[in-house]
Amino acid sequence: MGLVPAGTAEVVFIAIESIQISNLSIESSEVELREDDAINIVIKNVSSSIKGILNYGYGSWFVHVGHSIEFEIDSSTDLVINNKLACTNRRVAADTSDCYLTFHKLQLHLHGNKDPGWLRQLFTDFISFTLKLVLKSQICKEINYVANLLADFIQYRAGDFLTSGDIGVNIDLTSFPVTKANYLETHHKGLLVYKNTTVHFNNSVFSPSLLTEDRMLYFWFSEDVLNSLALAAFLDQRFVLLLTGHELKEILKDDIESNQEILQEIFHEASSNSSLTKVWSLTPPEIRITPKGTLVTSSVAVQLSTSLDEKPKLYFETDVITTIQASYANKKLRLHLVDYVVHIKNVISSLQISTEEDQKEAALNQFLNKIVSKFGIPTVIERLEPALTSLMNSKGLYLFEIINPEIIPYQGYLIVQMDFGFPHHLLVDFLKKSM
């Protein structure tokens, strides 16, 4: 660590090795946001005990007389970190080069009785000064490293949260991160990526003034974002629902009374083991957001077949407009159906219905309209809810304690706002990995 000339022919050399830091304790810490400047972190009275081995010696250029001695230092210091947000490779980075240590105490104990008086003197006068410099640069370097590791970790989690299979979102920064008086502001591209193709939007209409300042976390979803997610999910063939004969029977069981005849025939077909109902989106669902909720326009085909190779018993298409309001409680996403419009078209059926021929079509249409409204839409929603919840949980959402989340629709966008408790185990996990 140091090389001290002592006269012309002789030198004293001192080196420190095997540094161990223990009994680390912190009295208090404060974080303050300084507008357009930095995140100011003050950690008061960081006490620690530093152990190590001191090698020292003296001699001429050719002959060394070397000794080693164990030492222990009790230190107490204040730590000030001015963390400026930066941008590297289009990601948020931390610059903590503005980092100070102010020592209140630096007390040396040398073990064993061979400590020469001059060494103790030298140590207090010179080494402690050097040690302060070394500790400062080591500790500040370490803090910069950990701060960037944490920034990367958070952005990795965010990116992963918005990824499912081939569908993802590009969260690269569009501008330099800014420190505001009460919050940090970062703008991300938010472009949808599907199988290496990026979907571009018109300019975003987002403005921070659309948000209040009393919640801890806000998500802003535009129609464009939800529409492109819907498009990607459609292209990825995720809007396909298969129902077995048994499942269909379960779904329709409450309606047996009113539509005896048609249902009996469907059940007759449906009860055979190979019977299968397939429901799928014909076009990408279109999403519009209004203060009443999220309006989803879907064009859906339904096909009931008794066996795979036979002609379907029933095929029809339906245009459905649903208005949905979403909420999140007890760690579950809920979709509430507020309103719906159903239009049935292109019915092809080989079901035997004993109504007169000219009324057959109208009767079947009316029946299908009711089935779609009363059972079809609730069934699709009931399946979407746990699918979306478990998609979010697979990204670790369940680890967060989400406090009073609100999902509020506006004209063209919706805002999800919440307070949250940071998951302790996530931080421990991160620290374990970075050690």
Ligand SMILES: CCCCCCCC/C=C\CCCCCCCC(=O)O[C@H]1CC[C@@]2(C)C(=CC[C@H]3[C@@H]4CC[C@H]([C@H](C)CCCC(C)C)[C@@]4(C)CC[C@@H]32)C1
């Ligand atoms: C004889 C045969 C009979 C067979 C009959 C079958 C017939 C079926 C016929 C028709 C099918 C009907 C189609 C129904 C369509 C249903 C539409 C429908 O339900 O659409 C919804 C899809 C999800 C979503 C986009 C939506 C609303 C809100 C969005 C949510 C808002 C916030 C949510 C964030 C992820 C934040 C999570 C909160 C946080 C963790 C605290 C977000 C964006 C998730 C997606 C939803 C509308």
